[in-house]
Amino acid sequence: MQASDAPTSTFAAEDYCADTSVIRTRSRQELLYTRSKIVNVAKAFGLHAIDMVCVNYKDVDYLKDECADGRRLGFNGKQAIHPAQVDVIHSTFVPTPEEISRAAKILHLMAQTHAAEKGAVGLDMGDEKGSKEMIDAPMLKQAEQTVKAARAAGLEIPHFAS
Known part of the structure; x- marks a missing residue:
């Protein structure tokens, strides 16, 4: 995550899936367009884009993959639903x-x-x-x-x- 004064935009994937009948999978392929669009619109308005939660909160390898995927798409950070996720998220959303x-x-x-x-x-x-x-x-x-x-x-x- 980046420290900044910029306001943020977050993506509530589970709400989005419930509202649109999208079936969320481990590949996240069904969310690629929406996640990309959120990043592009957020950046166009000077906002940081914060990615969806990883609902597989006990699968550290999957969390790392999902974080890396979000960072490649241009997200500045990721929401956490469990304290155990915070260190992985922090370590992924900083430059190597x-x-x-x-x-x-x-x-x-x-x-x-x-x-x-x-x-x-x-x-x-x-x-x-x-x-x-x-x-x-x-x-x-x-x-x-x-x-x-x-x-x-x-x-x-x-x-x-x-």
């Missing part, structure tokens, strides 16, 4: 060390790029082919959001020397 490192590297490279009055830079993908990924304004924005979320969670942000 790899994501934080990549974001910090992007911020560093883009600061150098902007200082050189350029708008984009190639980020080394670290593979044997020497592949590079183009980094420009939208990716800079994503990196800034990742670092902001990491800071709010009290996570370490690596620094790169100039």
